[in-house]
Amino acid sequence: MNVKNKPLLFTILAECNSSKARVSKMQLPHGVVDTPVFMPVGTQGTLKGILPEQLEKLDLQIMLANTYHLGTKPGVDILKKAGGLHKFMNWNRNLLTDSGGFQMVSLLKLAEITEEGVKFQSLNEQKSEVMLTPEHSIEIQNAIGADIIMQLDDVVKTTNPDKERIEVSVHRTTRWLDRCLSAHQREQDQNLFPIVQGTLYEDLRKISAKDLIQREVNGYAIGGLSGGESKEEFWRIVHLCTDLLPKDKPRYLMGVGFATDLVVCCALGVDMFDCVFPTRTARFGCGLVMNGQLNLRSKKYEKDFKPIDEECECDTCQKYTRAYLHCIVTVIPVACHLLTIHNVTFQLRLMKGIRNSITQGNFPKFVADFMLKNYPDKNYPKWIKESLSTVNINLH
C-alpha cells in the first residue's frame, strides 16, 4: 500500500530522555490524535448523555464504541443504512471499536470458545446459540466504520493459571488475526490492530508479539491485562510488551484509565489507553482530581463552595460548587452529565500535561510532582517506584 494513502500515519514528535515515554501525532481518517491519548468509552454510540458538540468543545479527538453492543442494537443493517456510526451518532472525529470478544467472555457466563469463534447464548427471546467468529466481528466493525478496529482475540483471564490454555490462546489469537485480516474489507480507511496476548507469562507474551509483528498492520494493542492481576505483575508485562513492539507504531494498552496507571504506563512507552472508569465513576457521583477522586455524595461537601477542582477549566468547575453537586448527584440525570464533563476533561488535561512535559523535556519532573501529590508522605507503592526506576525515573 502506498504510504500516502495509509489510514494511519504515526509521527513521533518528542521522546523522553530518561524513560520510554514519547509524544506523537497519529493522523487518522477523522483527524489527528495527539498521543499519549486517553479514549473515553461510548459503548452504545453515545457517551453518558453528552452531546458530541460538547465533546468537540472539550477537544476530544477519539472515543471508543463497543462492537458487541452495537452489533446487537441497532445492528449491522441499520448501521449500514445510516452510513456508519460516525454519521449515525453525529461524531465526525475518530472512533475505535473493540472486537466484541471481551464483552462476550466478561458479560456472558455461557460463552464457549472454540477454534471457530466465541459461542454464546443470545440475549434475544429465542435464546438461540450465536457464534461470533473473527470474520463476523470484522463484518460488524466494517459496518460501524471506526477508524481503528480490533481483531477478535482469545481472551483468558489474567488470574487463570492454566499455562496450557494460555498458550493455546496465544496461538489462536494469531490465527484469528489472519482470519480477521483476510475478512477486512476496508483497509483503505480502517486500521486493524492485533492484540498481544499471553497473560502474565513473559515467554508467551514474547511468542505472541513476535508472531503478530510479522503481519502488516499500523498499530498494536496489549490485551489481557487490567483483569485483576497484581500491579507488580501488570507493569512488568506492559514494560516487556512495549519493548517487544515496534517503536514506529502506536501501542495501545487496553482497559487502563486510573491516573497513576496512565502516568506509569506512559513512562513505559504506551501511546493509547481506554477505560470506562472516568464516566462510570461520574454516574456514581465521583469527580476526579489530581490526587484521586471526590465522592460528592459525602456530607462533608454540604457547605463546600469550591469547584471540584480549582485548576480545572471545564464548564462544571466554572459554574458549580461541590455543595450544589452534593445536592443533586444521583438524584437528577443532569448531575451525571456535569460530572462526566468534568471527568473527561480531567483525563484529557492529565494526558495533555504528560504530552507537554515530554515535549518540554521535563517528563521525569512531571511524574515526580504527580506522584508527590498522590502520596504527600512519599509513601510510594513499591510497584510505582520499581516500574519508574526501571525507566530511569527515580522517586526520592
Next chain:
Amino acid sequence: MKFVVKQLTKGVPRLGKLIELNGKPNITLQTPLVMLHTQGGQVPHITHEVLKLVSNNPHILQIPLVSVHNFKEAMDYFDGAINEFIGSEESICCLTLHDPSNLTQQGFNAKGKVPVWTKNGKVQYNSESYMKTVESFRPDMYHLLSDGDTNQSSTQKRISKAVANTNAFHKECLEIHRTSEKLKDCLIIAPIAGGYSISQRKDCLESILKDDDEVGGYLIDGLHNNGPEVEFLPFSDIEPIVKYSIDKLPAEKLRTIQGCWNPLTIIKLVKLGVDIFDTSYCRMLTERSAAMTFPIDGTEDSVTYEINLRQLRYLDDFQPILIGCQCPACLKYSRGYIHHLLSVQELLGPVLIMIHNIHHFLRFFEKIRRCIDEDCLSQLETRIEIYFTRYQQEILLPQKEPVVNDTIY
C-alpha cells in the same frame, strides 16, 4: 421587577412585559411567557450549558421547592441567591411549591401546614418555615404558601379548608415578607384557592385582594393535583373558574397558572388573559419518549401532533424529529438514532427529545405573542386543534403501534 400590560382590557389575550429585573436592568421579558420548569435547579435532562444551545435568551426558571428543599442547609451558608447556587446567574428564578410535572399526593393537610412530598418523604411547611426558606434562597419572585390540594372531585369541606388555609398562609407570609430586608426586591405571586367552587373562589379572592398593592401577581391555584392528568383536563371544566377569577383580578397584575396544559388549552387560557405558564408539559412528553411535531407556523412538513420515538417505525428513519426545525437535535440527529438511544436506555435519548420539546414550546410561545400582536390567535388555535383532536382520537384506538422493548445486557 415590574409588570407592564400593553392594553388594560379585561378577558382578552394580552401582551405585556416584565422589566426592571433585579440586577438585570437591560432585560425585558415578553408575556404571555413560559417559565422553564426545573428539578434540582436544572431543566430535566438539560444542563444550563446545553440549554444555551437551545436558547440564548434570558428565562425565568420555575424552581419547585419540592425538588430543592434539601438545598436549604447549604443555602443558609451560601453567599448568593438561588440562581447563583444552581449555576445559572443569568436566569431569573421563581420559587414555587409543588412540581407541576409530578402528581402531588393528596391529603395529609393539617391546619397551618402544607405537606411537600420530597424524595426523602413528607416535609411539612408552615408559613414561618416556608418564608425562612424563601429568605435563604432569595428568588427574584415566589409564590406565597398555599393549600392547592383540590381538584374536580374535592368535597366542599376540603375546598373551604383549602381556602381558609390559603387565606391564613397569605396573611402570615406577607407579614414576614414586610419585615424582611432580604426580600424587599422580590416579586410576590399570591395563590388563589377554591377548587371548582365559584363561591369559594369569591371568598378567597375577596380576602386576598385586600393586599393587592403588595402583590405583583396571582396564581390560579387548586385546579388539579399536577402531573400528566392535567394534559387532558377539559378546558370547558376549568373555563368558568379561570374566567371568574380573572374578572376579579386587577388587570395590571400578572396572572399565572401551573401545570402540564396542552398547547390548545394554553391558547384558550391566553385568550382568557393568563400571562405565565411553565414547561412541565415538555418534561411529561419527554418521559414518555414523545416529541412535539404540531405545526406552529403552518409551513412545517408535519402531519402529526407528536411522535413517539419508541415506535418501531422509527428504527431506520433517518429524518429529523421535525423536518425544517432548527433546534440542535433536529439539525444533527435522526429519529432512528434517538430510537436506538431509547431502546438501549441511554441518557442522550431524553436529552435530545427534551432539547427539541423545549425549543418547540418556546417557539410556540413566540408565535402566540406574535399572533396576539397581529390579532390572529384564533387561526393558530384552529390549526393546532385539528392536530390535537386527531391525536386524542388516535390514542383512544385499541390498536397500539408496536414499540421497542427495553433490553439490558
